Amino acid sequence: MTRTELINLIRERRSFLCVGLDTDLNKMPRHLASQPDGVFQFNKAIIDATIDYTIAYKPNLAFYESMGIEGLRQLKFTVSYLHSLNKKAFLIADAKRGDIGNTSQQYAKAFLSPDGDFNFDALTIAPYMGEDSVVPFTAYDGKWVILLALTSNKGAFDFQLMEDRASGRRLFERVLETSKQWGNPDNMMYVVGATKAEMLEDVRKIVPDSFLLVPGVGAQGGSLEEVARHGMTKDCGLIVNSSRGIIYASNGEDFAQRAGEEAHKLQQQMDHLLTTLCPNL
Amino acid sequence: MTRTELINLIRERRSFLCVGLDTDLNKMPRHLASQPDGVFQFNKAIIDATIDYTIAYKPNLAFYESMGIEGLRQLKFTVSYLHSLNKKAFLIADAKRGDIGNTSQQYAKAFLSPDGDFNFDALTIAPYMGEDSVVPFTAYDGKWVILLALTSNKGAFDFQLMEDRASGRRLFERVLETSKQWGNPDNMMYVVGATKAEMLEDVRKIVPDSFLLVPGVGAQGGSLEEVARHGMTKDCGLIVNSSRGIIYASNGEDFAQRAGEEAHKLQQQMDHLLTTLCPNL
Numbered sequence: 001m002t003r004t005e006l007i008n009l010i011r012e013r014r015s016f017l018c019v020g021l022d023t024d025l026n027k028m029p030r031h032l033a034s035q036p037d038g039v040f041q042f043n044k045a046i047i048d049a050t051i052d053y054t055i056a057y058k059p060n061l062a063f064y065e066s067m068g069i070e071g072l073r074q075l076k077f078t079v080s081y082l083h084s085l086n087k088k089a090f091l092i093a094d095a096k097r098g099d100i101g102n103t104s105q106q107y108a109k110a111f112l113s114p115d116g117d118f119n120f121d122a123l124t125i126a127p128y129m130g131e132d133s134v135v136p137f138t139a140y141d142g143k144w145v146i147l148l149a150l151t152s153n154k155g156a157f158d159f160q161l162m163e164d165r166a167s168g169r170r171l172f173e174r175v176l177e178t179s180k181q182w183g184n185p186d187n188m189m190y191v192v193g194a195t196k197a198e199m200l201e202d203v204r205k206i207v208p209d210s211f212l213l214v215p216g217v218g219a220q221g222g223s224l225e226e227v228a229r230h231g232m233t234k235d236c237g238l239i240v241n242s243s244r245g246i247i248y249a250s251n252g253e254d255f256a257q258r259a260g261e262e263a264h265k266l267q268q269q270m271d272h273l274l275t276t277l278c279p280n281l
Numbered sequence: 282m283t284r285t286e287l288i289n290l291i292r293e294r295r296s297f298l299c300v301g302l303d304t305d306l307n308k309m310p311r312h313l314a315s316q317p318d319g320v321f322q323f324n325k326a327i328i329d330a331t332i333d334y335t336i337a338y339k340p341n342l343a344f345y346e347s348m349g350i351e352g353l354r355q356l357k358f359t360v361s362y363l364h365s366l367n368k369k370a371f372l373i374a375d376a377k378r379g380d381i382g383n384t385s386q387q388y389a390k391a392f393l394s395p396d397g398d399f400n401f402d403a404l405t406i407a408p409y410m411g412e413d414s415v416v417p418f419t420a421y422d423g424k425w426v427i428l429l430a431l432t433s434n435k436g437a438f439d440f441q442l443m444e445d446r447a448s449g450r451r452l453f454e455r456v457l458e459t460s461k462q463w464g465n466p467d468n469m470m471y472v473v474g475a476t477k478a479e480m481l482e483d484v485r486k487i488v489p490d491s492f493l494l495v496p497g498v499g500a501q502g503g504s505l506e507e508v509a510r511h512g513m514t515k516d517c518g519l520i521v522n523s524s525r526g527i528i529y530a531s532n533g534e535d536f537a538q539r540a541g542e543e544a545h546k547l548q549q550q551m552d553h554l555l556t557t558l559c560p561n562l
Contacts, residue, residue, distance in 0.1 A: 022384070024387075060380075060384055060387075062378075062380060062384045062385070062387035062388045062391065063384075063387050065387070065388065065391035065392075066387040066388070066390040066391040066397075068357075068391070068397055068398035068399075069350060069353050069354055069357060069398055072350050072353060073350055076349075076350060094380075096378065096379055096380050096407070096410075097343070097377065098377055098407065099341075099343060099375075099377050100432070100433065100434040100436075101434065101436075103303070103341055103343045103344075104343070106305075106341075106343035106344050106346070106347040107343045107346065107347070109347040110343065110346035110347040110349070111346075116347075116349055117349035117350055118349075126377070126379065126407040126409045126410075127409060127439075127440065128407045128408060128409045128429055128432075128440060128441070129377075129407075129429070129432050129434060129436050129437065130434070130435070130436020130437060130438065130439030130440055130441070131435070131436040131439055132434050132435055132436040133434065133436050134436075148409055148410070151381070151409075151410050152381065153381040153382065153410060153411070153413050153414065154411070154412070154413055155381075155382075155410050155411020155412040155413040155414050155415075156410065156411060157411065158408075158411030158412055158459055159408065159409060159411055159452065159455060159456065159459075160409065160411070162443070162445050162446075162447075162452065162455060163445065163446040163447065164443050164444065164445075164446065165444040165445065165446045165449070166443075166444065168446070171440065171443065171452065174440060174443060175440065178439055178440075
């Protein structure tokens with residue numbers, strides 16, 4: 001999906017919501033957890049209930065890998081189902097990959113190749129190993145790297161805020177600056193946690209036009225309004241993720257209906273924020 | 282596998298060699314690549330030919346994921362085969378994972394759980410997201426985190442050598458220091474590339490007793506002797522990986538025999554280095 005197509009999707013749905021598919025057998029309704037394809041059935045019901053309010057879906061690979069090979073089959077069915085729909089969405093593999101060049105090439109093939117089992121639009125990447133670990137993910141047309149910059153968790157403070165003696169820049173700022181030479185706003189986005197919304201202004205000084213994938217709204221405590229106020233651009237420039245707050249809004253038979261309601265609530269807030277902060281979209 | 286068992290393995294086989302199973306359909310012998318379980322057959326032949334000279338195997342997840350779900354089935358067969366052997370080896374998933382706490386728990390389950398499809402002894406982890414992204418991997422008894430410190434690739438220079446304004450320490454040194462509070466030499470090792478052997482002395486100042494997983498000998502240009510001279514401890518403290526130099530020593534029908542010969546050559550050098558530098562092992 002190109003940048004223009006992504007912006008069109010935001011314009012049409014009046015939303016910049018991503019639904020995180022952190023699908024967990026222990027948290028989904030029991031009547032589904034006991035079925036052989038329960039993970040897929042759960043995801044399908046969530047997708048059907050939320051797609052009118054959502055522009056992106058983000059399966060978290062860990063949750064599927066923890067169910068072994070069967071979990072990855074359920075993920076494959078989920079991605080195929082999303083590709084089969086008339087209503088499009090931006091598909092993010094939240095996989096936090098990254099390795100030396102020839103290995104990153106293999107990860108890129110695994111997740112981004114149109115001929116593979118998955119064919120995602122984008123993949124989250126950890127920057128620790130530098131340029132040759134990131135660049136191979138930019139090799140597929142219309143596909144995206146989403147590089148970790150400032151994450152939403154407590155551990156973000158361990159290294160990401162370390163100040164560079166030479167430049168005075170913090171590590172996440174060095175990642176933003178340096179990686180601008182590896183990609184551009186048409187093929188590279190950044191993860192910036194909603195729990196650090198006030199730092200979004202520092203991020204925007206370095207990457208004024210790039211899309212940001214923002215986790216941490218909802219269960220992790222971040223505020224949607226703060227994120228929009230500090231991070232929105234004229235093209236919106238934000239994809240805000242909510243996982244648990246939507247997909248586990250209920251663990252009863254009404255789980256999909258409740259997920260749809262939660263997604264709709266967020267979409268209405270986003271519509272309002274787009275009207276206020278992004279009037280020319 | 283406990284630290285004591287690992288050291289015993291090194292003592293018995295007079296080796297600290299890890300064979301990297303970066304198995305690639307385009308590089309393996311054609312007569313195997315065309316078979317439905319060719320990846321497993323290739324790995325099995327390599328394992329049979331090298332296990333007398335080797336203490337560890339390290340499948341690189343990217344190479345299996347790039348073959349889709351079928352690739353992961355071949356990996357599962359490979360790991361099951363290794364568990365079935367009387368001759369034990371330390372099994373490393375080279376997966377470079379790491380995410381917020383509840384997600385890292387899922388990755389830990391995927392790779393380290395004795396009940397899962399894989400049941401590895403250890404997993405490589407990227408440190409960018411800090412403490413809560415790493416600690417969940419220490420939850421399994423006798424299992425190991427292998428944290429990236431100083432990697433073997435060119436991109437290592439992008440961020441890993443950045444100097445902290447407050448302490449003067451470089452990022453990889455901060456990772457070593459900080460992570461000592463998250464684990465100990467019984468459940469945490471570090472990746473330090475052989476291409477930066479002279480920095481092993483700086484590493485040893487911070488983690489004198491920890492095992493190091495050292496990639497980059499062979500195809501990437503690192504020297505085994507340099508690594509041993511700068512990094513060996515009284516318990517050896519090193520696991521040196523070779524991937525392409527062993528498994529693709531030949532792509533003909535003699536591939537396994539040639540792999541065995543290359544592993545044997547490295548084992549003989551390691552035997553000599555252990556005798557010289559680690560006389561009381």
